[in-house]
Amino acid sequence: xxxxxxxxxxxxxxxxxxxxxxxxxxxxxxxxxxxxxxxxxxxxxxxxxxxxxxxxxxxxxxxxxxxxxxxxxxxxxxxxxxxxxxxxxxxxxxxxxxxxxxxxxxxxxxxxxxxxxxxxxxxxxxxxxxxxxxxxxxxxxxxxxxxxxxxxxxxxxxxxxxxxxxxxxxxxxxxxxxxxxxxxxxxxxxxxxxxxxxxxxxxxxxxxxxxxxxxxxxxxxxxxxxxxxxxxxxxxxxxxxxxxxxxxxxxxxxxxxxxxxxxxxxxxxxxxxxxxxxxxxxxxxxxxxxxxxxxxxxxxxxxxxxxxxxxx
Numbered sequence: 153x154x155x156x157x158x159x160x161x162x163x164x165x166x167x168x169x170x171x172x173x174x175x176x177x178x179x180x181x182x183x184x185x186x187x188x189x190x191x192x193x194x195x196x197x198x199x200x201x202x203x204x205x206x207x208x209x210x211x212x213x214x215x216x217x218x219x220x221x222x223x224x225x226x227x228x229x230x231x232x233x234x235x236x237x238x239x240x241x242x243x244x245x246x247x248x249x250x251x252x253x254x255x256x257x258x259x260x261x262x263x264x265x266x267x268x269x270x271x272x273x274x275x276x277x278x279x280x281x282x283x284x285x286x287x288x289x290x291x292x293x294x295x296x297x298x299x300x301x302x303x304x305x306x307x308x309x310x311x312x313x314x315x316x317x318x319x320x321x322x323x324x325x326x327x328x329x330x331x332x333x334x335x336x337x338x339x340x341x342x343x344x345x346x347x348x349x350x351x352x353x354x355x356x357x358x359x360x361x362x363x364x365x366x367x368x369x370x371x372x373x374x375x376x377x378x379x380x381x382x383x384x385x386x387x388x389x390x391x392x393x394x395x396x397x398x399x400x401x402x403x404x405x406x407x408x409x410x411x412x413x414x415x416x417x418x419x420x421x422x423x424x425x426x427x428x429x430x431x432x433x434x435x436x437x438x439x440x441x442x443x444x445x446x447x448x449x450x451x452x453x454x455x456x457x458x459x460x461x462x463x464x
Contacts (some may be wrong), residue, residue, distance in 0.1 A: 167298055
């Protein structure tokens with residue numbers, strides 16, 4: 153099955169991303185601690201994360217030209233997060249540093265037996281964008297615009313610019329935010345967390361909720377959701393396309409950032425002209441490879457590593 157749109161053949165960037173960046177403090181424990189106990193950790197690390205920022209880094213590692221727009225705090229974490237994007241080769245001229253603000257930070261407890269994690273996070277409200285603060289003349293610079301919808305009205309402003317320029321709009325959504333209804337009809341490819349369709353529609357059945365989500369987008373849009381250990385599913389033209397989760401080489405160390413990596417794999421294949429089925433599998437493959445080592449960006453593969461993994 154083919155995607156129902158044409159991706160522009162040449163732009164300054166292959167993908168531009170607008171949304172979250174973060175710094176993650178990761179702690180591995182043997183098993184998740186019980187209440188009112190002390191637990192010795194097995195390992196800890198600090199890494200850069202954030203849905204959109206991580207997706208742009210992953211696409212850059214896969215060989216694509218990427219740019220990122222978003223806000224960092226003026227703290228040490230912000231300097232660290234911004235520098236990791238620069239070091240990865242992501243163009244950041246439209247990123248901003250907000251004086252006095254704290255960069256979004258997460259403390260992530262990872263269960264060593266399973267690789268699953270619990271996230272404790274906070275975002276400084278000064279990092280949010282109003283609609284009139286969205287970076288103008290940014291979306292049209294990419295073949296694809298990728299969003300995470302945390303500032304829906306600003307995202308909608310960029311999505312309108314993208315649609316006027318023929319840029320494909322991709323979104324990674326995990327929750328319902330005020331103003332989201334304005335953004336949804338502007339999205340070409342929406343792949344959410346497993347919980348989002350139920351939160352948006354109130355429908356408990358996953359597939360029925362996904363169909364209802366589709367009804368709130370344009371008829372040509374592709375919708376889907378990631379399902380963790382069950383893989384992922386997309387819905388288009390009345391059909392469900394599914395891919396199982398792929399086995400992680402050496403076992404899963406940490407699922408942090410697997411959803412961000414999934415979107416990068418999906419967009420990588422989509423930019424390459426792959427079918428919906430092959431793009432879904434590529435998303436699951438990059439998500440699996442991301443779980444190899446500790447940290448949201450630690451396991452992001454190169455194009456060659458991905459090709460070997462998929463072909464094995």
